[in-house]
Amino acid sequence: MLIVPDTPAAVSWYKSALGAAELWNLGSVAALHLRGAPFLLHEAVPGKEKEQSPIDAHLTTTRIEVFVNDPGQLIERAAEAGATDVQPATDHEAPWGTHKQGGFIDPFGHRWSIGDRTPLQHDTAS
Numbered sequence: 411m412l413i414v415p416d417t418p419a420a421v422s423w424y425k426s427a428l429g430a431a432e433l434w435n436l437g438s439v440a441a442l443h444l445r446g447a448p449f450l451l452h453e454a455v456p457g458k459e460k461e462q463s464p465i466d467a468h469l470t471t472t473r474i475e476v477f478v479n480d481p482g483q484l485i486e487r488a489a490e491a492g493a494t495d496v497q498p499a500t501d502h503e504a505p506w507g508t509h510k511q512g513g514f515i516d517p518f519g520h521r522w523s524i525g526d527r528t529p530l531q532h533d534t535a536s
Contacts, residue, residue: 411450412474414518415463420451423517427491428484444476464519473513473521481524485512488524492517499524506531 414420417438424430424442430449433441438453454463464470478484482499489496493514501508511525 411452412472412518412520413454413461413463414451415454415465417451417453420518423491424451427488427493427516429487445478447476449474467519470515470519470521473523475523475525477525477527477530479527481510481512481526484524485514488514488516488522493522495521499526504528 417440421432421435421440428444430442430444433443433448440451442449454466485496485499493516495515497512499510499512501510506528509525509528511523513521513523515521
């Protein structure tokens with residue numbers, strides 16, 4: 411669940427910028443999914459100092475990681491929609507081989523890492 415300063419604005423941005431789909435919406439709380447991966451939004455409640463949006467807290471300690479077939483495409487789409495601190499998808503060496511990853515900060519202060527699916531295809535049991 412991501413704390414945001416304005417749930418309707420966040421729903422709109424995630425839908426248009428990332429292609430998220432809405433599961434349900436109660437106004438200040440909403441459930442979306444990004445290519446089958448569900449996530450929830452909750453509007454910051456005044457007076458709840460322990461549950462501030464990253465913008466109000468002036469920092470974020472969480473990074474949302476999403477794995478897609480073409481990370482560069484999703485990162486570019488987010489950048490065009492106003493994401494900041496955009497890091498293009500680049501190749502990184504990992505124990506399973508090359509992993510393409512980049513990211514951005516959404517307008518609500520959340521850090522997103524967008525990578526290819528190689529970590530999901532790696533068998534750690536062997």
